[in-house]
Each structure stands twice: as C-alpha cells, then as structure tokens.
Amino acid sequence: MAITKQLSRKASTILEVYDNIMRGIPVLVIMLFLHFGLAAFIPIFRDPFISTIIALGLRSCAFQSQIFRGAMNSVSRDQMLAAVSLGMTKMQIFRHIIIPQAFIVALPGLGSEIALLIKDSSYSFVLGVLDLAKYADILRAAQKSFYPYLLAAAIYVAITLPIASYLDRLGSALKTKYGLR
Amino acid sequence: MSVLECVDLKKSYGRLQVLKGINFEIKRGEKKVIIGPSGSGKSTFLRIMGFLEPPTEGRIFFKGEDVYASRLNLNLIRSKIGFVFQEPSLFRHLTCLENVKIGLKCVLKMRDKEATEKAIEALKAVKMEEWADYYPAQLSGGQQQRVGIARALARDPEILLFDEPTASLDVELTWEVIDVMRDLARRGVTMLIVTHEIAFAKEVADEILFMNSGRIIESGPPEQILTNPRTPRVKEFLKRLVGGT
Numbered sequence: 383m384a385i386t387k388q389l390s391r392k393a394s395t396i397l398e399v400y401d402n403i404m405r406g407i408p409v410l411v412i413m414l415f416l417h418f419g420l421a422a423f424i425p426i427f428r429d430p431f432i433s434t435i436i437a438l439g440l441r442s443c444a445f446q447s448q449i450f451r452g453a454m455n456s457v458s459r460d461q462m463l464a465a466v467s468l469g470m471t472k473m474q475i476f477r478h479i480i481i482p483q484a485f486i487v488a489l490p491g492l493g494s495e496i497a498l499l500i501k502d503s504s505y506s507f508v509l510g511v512l513d514l515a516k517y518a519d520i521l522r523a524a525q526k527s528f529y530p531y532l533l534a535a536a537i538y539v540a541i542t543l544p545i546a547s548y549l550d551r552l553g554s555a556l557k558t559k560y561g562l563r
Numbered sequence: 564m565s566v567l568e569c570v571d572l573k574k575s576y577g578r579l580q581v582l583k584g585i586n587f588e589i590k591r592g593e594k595k596v597i598i599g600p601s602g603s604g605k606s607t608f609l610r611i612m613g614f615l616e617p618p619t620e621g622r623i624f625f626k627g628e629d630v631y632a633s634r635l636n637l638n639l640i641r642s643k644i645g646f647v648f649q650e651p652s653l654f655r656h657l658t659c660l661e662n663v664k665i666g667l668k669c670v671l672k673m674r675d676k677e678a679t680e681k682a683i684e685a686l687k688a689v690k691m692e693e694w695a696d697y698y699p700a701q702l703s704g705g706q707q708q709r710v711g712i713a714r715a716l717a718r719d720p721e722i723l724l725f726d727e728p729t730a731s732l733d734v735e736l737t738w739e740v741i742d743v744m745r746d747l748a749r750r751g752v753t754m755l756i757v758t759h760e761i762a763f764a765k766e767v768a769d770e771i772l773f774m775n776s777g778r779i780i781e782s783g784p785p786e787q788i789l790t791n792p793r794t795p796r797v798k799e800f801l802k803r804l805v806g807g808t
Contacts, residue, residue: 461653
C-alpha cells in the first residue's frame with residue numbers, strides 16, 4: 383500500500399514535469415527536434431509524417447492531462463466520501479464515479495484541444511509533409527492567386543468548428559442535466 | 564450484542580486534538596443521538612465510527628471484533644454500515660435507482676435483477692420509488708437526502724449513521740426527512756444520529772449524548788438530558804437551542 387502510494391507520487395511528479403515542459407515548447411520546435419535532431423538516433427523520425435504525429439501527440443498529451451486533471455478535481459469530495467462509505471474500492475470509485483463525471487466536465491476543453499491539434503497539423507509543411515496548408519501553397523504558386531489560401535482556411539474552419547462547438551454544447555447540456563459544476 | 568463500540572478514542576489533526584478520549588457503545592436496535600455545539604467533534608466522531616477515517620488512538624469494535632488491531636477489511640465493514648451525510652451526496656451522473664444499486668452491485672456483488680428489487684424496496688421505504696429514474700439535479704434537497712437514506716439502507720446495514728442529515732435543509736424539507744428517520748426508528752433499525760432536531764431526538768432516542776470540545780460530557784435518557792441536565796454547559800446549550808438564537 384505504502385509502496386504504491388510512493389510510486390504513484392513519483393509518477394505524478396514525473397508527469398507534472400512533463401506537462402510543464404511540453405506546454406512550454408512550441409509544437410514546431412518539437413517537430414524540428416524530432417525530425418532533424420532525434421532522427422539521427424531513432425530512424426523512424428526520418429519520416430516527416432511520423433515526426434509530425436508524434437510531436438503533436440506529445441504536446442497534446444500534456445494539454446489533455448491538464449484538462450482531465452482539472453475535470454477530475456471538480457468531482458465533489460462529498461461524492462467520493464459517499465462512495466467510500468459504501469465500501470467501494472479506489473478503482474471502483476475511479477471507474478464508476480470520477481471518470482464518467484470528469485469526462486463530461488472535460489468535453490468543452492477537449493473540443494478546443496482537438497481543434498488546436500487539427501490547426502497545428504499545418505506546421506507539418508515545414509518538414510515537407512503534403513498537408514492541406516502545403517497543398518494550398520502549391521496551388522497558390524501554380525495559379526498565382528490567393529484563393530487557395532481562402533479555400534484552405536474555409537476547410538480548416540469546416541473541420542474544427544463543428545467538432546469544437548458540438549463537444550462544447552454536449553458538455554454544457556450534460557452538465558446542466560446532471561447539475562455538475 | 565454491541566454493534567459498534569469504541570474505547571478511549573482519540574483523533575488529532577496535526578497539533579489540534581479533536582477527540583480527546585471517547586468511550587461509547589451501541590447495541591443492536593438501539594437509537595442514540597449525539598448533540599452538541601459545532602466544532603465539538605461530533606462529525607469527526609461519526610466518520611471514525613463509520614470507518615471513513617482512522618482514529619489516532621484507541622480501539623473500535625465492530626460486532627465485538629477490534630477492527631484496526633485485527634486488520635479487518637475496511638471495505639467489507641463499511642458495506643455493513645449505512646452512512647447518511649450532511650450534504651446530499653448522491654452521485655450526480657446516476658439516477659436515484661442507480662445511486663441505490665451501485666453499492667449493491669459493486670460491493671455486495673448482487674446480480675442486476677436482485678439489486679434492482681432491493682433498490683426499489685429501499686426507495687419505497689423512503690417514499691421515493693416514483694422518482695427512481697430521476698437524476699439528483701431534478702430533486703429537492705429533502706428528496707435527495709431521502710434517496711441518500713435509501714442508498715444507505717438498501718444493503719440491510721447493521722447500523723445507520725446520520726451526520727446532521729437535515730442541517731442543509733429548510734424547515735419543510737427537514738420534516739420529510741425526519742419522518743423517514745422516525746419510520747426507520749420504529750422498525751427497529753440501529754441508529755446513531757448527530758442532529759440538532761431536539762424534538763426528534765426526544766421522541767426516538769434511547770440515549771442522548773452531549774459532546775463538547777472532543778468529549779462526551781453528559782449522557783442519559785432524553786428526559787433527563789433535556790429537562791434536567793447535570794452540567795451547566797448542557798443547560799446553556801439547550802436554552803439557546805430552544806430559545807432559537
């Protein structure tokens with residue numbers, strides 16, 4: 383018991399350090415570091431697409447863990463104590479009480495994080511990935527027109543806005559239904 | 564047979580000693596009420612007797628077994644004790660029925676059908692069966708407390724502990740909860756209750772205990788404590804309580 387507690391405390395310190403570092407580095411720098419730096423030691427990062435995905439993933443992990451941490455803390459102490467009084471184990475409380483409520487509270491934050499993730503994927507053109515932004519740039523050069531940029535912008539909005547606003551509305555609706563704060 | 568008993572129970576938070584040596588026993592079928600000023604340690608005492616917090620010193624016996632010394636499984640013992648809190652503490656994302664069922668399924672490992680039957684029975688006992696499919700946010704504070712009582716009651720506990728269950732309710736809602744508790748008392752459920760509802764205490768209690776700064780300073784049958792207390796501190800407290808100030 384004491385050992386697992388110590389371990390989990392150590393693990394949470396490590397995660398906190400990770401969060402703080404990752405949230406402080408621009409995602410572009412992480413991408414460049416992986417693709418042009420680490421690739422010398424880890425061959426898989428020679429693939430620009432993989433470098434992009436891993437970089438976005440590493441950064442998003444840090445943000446999402448912040449969102450979920452805040453959401454989990456929002457579950458009231460009263461409910462946890464009630465669960466303990468029923469004789470539920472820590473795992474059962476986590477699985478049946480904390481997670482379902484935290485997920486609802488996290489939805490709006492999660493929506494904006496997903497939108498951010500999609501938008502930041504445009505940085506991948508720096509590594510030479512042929513993504514939406516890069517494609518727009520190629521078309522702009524070929525047609526000598528800025529319309530491809532407008533089109534790309536419209537497509538980004540068309541993808542991100544529905545996701546973010548849907549999760550936002552779903553989150554508020556469920557919060558009202560269950561009376562969560 | 565004694566359901567819960569404690570010997571020289573002490574509890575400190577850091578340097579602050581909240582409980583300063585309490586001896587207490589409650590037998591099957593007994594109803595005991597704890598009164599006393601706020602900050603006297605009533606809630607802490609109740610949480611410790613419900614095994615929600617360990618004591619700093621002293622021994623607690625559940626049905627004659629020294630719980631901490633024999634390293635009994637606390638979750639198993641908690642599952643035999645019903646606890647009703649001051650704040651309605653229903654799980655917000657579950658309906659009333661699910662709130663009552665979750666302990667039966669997770670802890671007592673009942674099958675879904677059996678748990679549903681048990682839960683409905685408990686909701687009937689608090690007259691909330693018609694609200695089974697509602698979420699806590701849709702109910703009044705009094706109704707939420709009644710479902711809380713049903714949740715505590717559903718697993719046929721050896722004892723029910725109440726920590727000022729009406730303190731956060733207004734007068735009218737207080738009575739619907741008190742009615743339910745009176746009903747349980749009549750049915751012979753063993754109950755340990757912290758409350759400020761003196762009329763209720765007088766009616767159901769076999770014994771009233773007065774707590775002040777971490778000690779039980781006076782205890783006895785309701786008539787004696789309420790009409791003829793020995794200690795001036797109890798006299799003063801009751802005068803203020805009845806005077807409504």
